[in-house]
Amino acid sequence: xxxxxxxxxxxxxxxxxxxxxxxxxxxxxxxxxxxxxxxx
Amino acid sequence: xxxxxxxxxxxxxxxxxxxxxxxxxxxxxxxxxxxxxxxxxxxxxxxxxxxxxxxxxxxxxxxxxxxxxxxxxxxxxxxxxxxxxxxxxxxxxxxxxxxxxxxxxxxxxxxxxxxxxxxxxxxxxxxxxxxxxxxxxxxxxxxxxxxxxxxxxxxxxxxxxxxxxxxxxxxxxxxxxxxxxxxxxxxxxxxxxxxx
Numbered sequence: 001x002x003x004x005x006x007x008x009x010x011x012x013x014x015x016x017x018x019x020x021x022x023x024x025x026x027x028x029x030x031x032x033x034x035x036x037x038x039x040x
Numbered sequence: 041x042x043x044x045x046x047x048x049x050x051x052x053x054x055x056x057x058x059x060x061x062x063x064x065x066x067x068x069x070x071x072x073x074x075x076x077x078x079x080x081x082x083x084x085x086x087x088x089x090x091x092x093x094x095x096x097x098x099x100x101x102x103x104x105x106x107x108x109x110x111x112x113x114x115x116x117x118x119x120x121x122x123x124x125x126x127x128x129x130x131x132x133x134x135x136x137x138x139x140x141x142x143x144x145x146x147x148x149x150x151x152x153x154x155x156x157x158x159x160x161x162x163x164x165x166x167x168x169x170x171x172x173x174x175x176x177x178x179x180x181x182x183x184x185x186x187x188x189x190x191x192x193x194x195x196x197x198x199x200x201x202x203x204x205x206x207x208x209x210x211x212x213x214x215x216x217x218x219x220x221x222x223x224x225x226x227x228x229x230x231x232x233x234x235x236x
Contacts, residue, residue, distance in 0.1 A: 002091050003172070006098050007183040011190030013103045017110045018197035024114050031123075 052078030063124040066117045076100040087162030
């Protein structure tokens with residue numbers, strides 16, 4: 001059971017950090033308040 | 041044996057509390073690594089030596105290293121300190137502490153009186169391997185598919201199309217070498233030669 005949780009945590013961290021890097025590349029900061037391009 | 045458990049769990053709890061209150065993100069990550077090592081010691085004392093080794097190697101050694109890589113690549117530490125000073129006021133701890141305290145009281149009430157033997161029923165790595173090849177085979181295959189999906193997703197999210205002009209030289213290395221300033225090592229690349 002712990003092995004599956006570990007594998008899932010590794011996959012989740014990889015995808016999550018890729019998202020973080022993408023946000024930094026696009027908005028040049030990791031402030032979530034800067035991500036307000038959608039209107040409304 | 042009980043003393044070893046109390047020491048290891050105290051280290052894990054204290055380093056987690058320190059991790060939550062640090063202003064510099066690299067300090068927080070290092071305290072989280074210490075906390076995971078403490079949890080690995082607790083796993084070992086419970087008899088799960090294979091799980092303890094995996095916790096150190098995979099969780100503290102791969103996942104946290106990924107975090108440290110990203111934080112150090114984006115250079116988040118120094119800029120974040122003043123932001124955290126503004127946001128991490130003492131007053132914001134009331135809500136999470138109260139809710140987590142309710143959970144702790146509930147868990148302590150449920151496990152009162154039952155003494156789980158430390159080190160009772162140690163699981164050998166050979167046993168873990170046999171169960172992974174036997175009853176839990178589907179779980180292993182699903183975990184590998186999940187890791188493949190995570191790998192492809194992370195690669196696709198960070199794919200950048202790089203426009204790079206290539207300098208074409210003839211197959212004769214003398215021209216390429218002269219263009220690179222007499223350097224045989226740089227002759228095949230488009231990097232400018234170093235001026236001595």
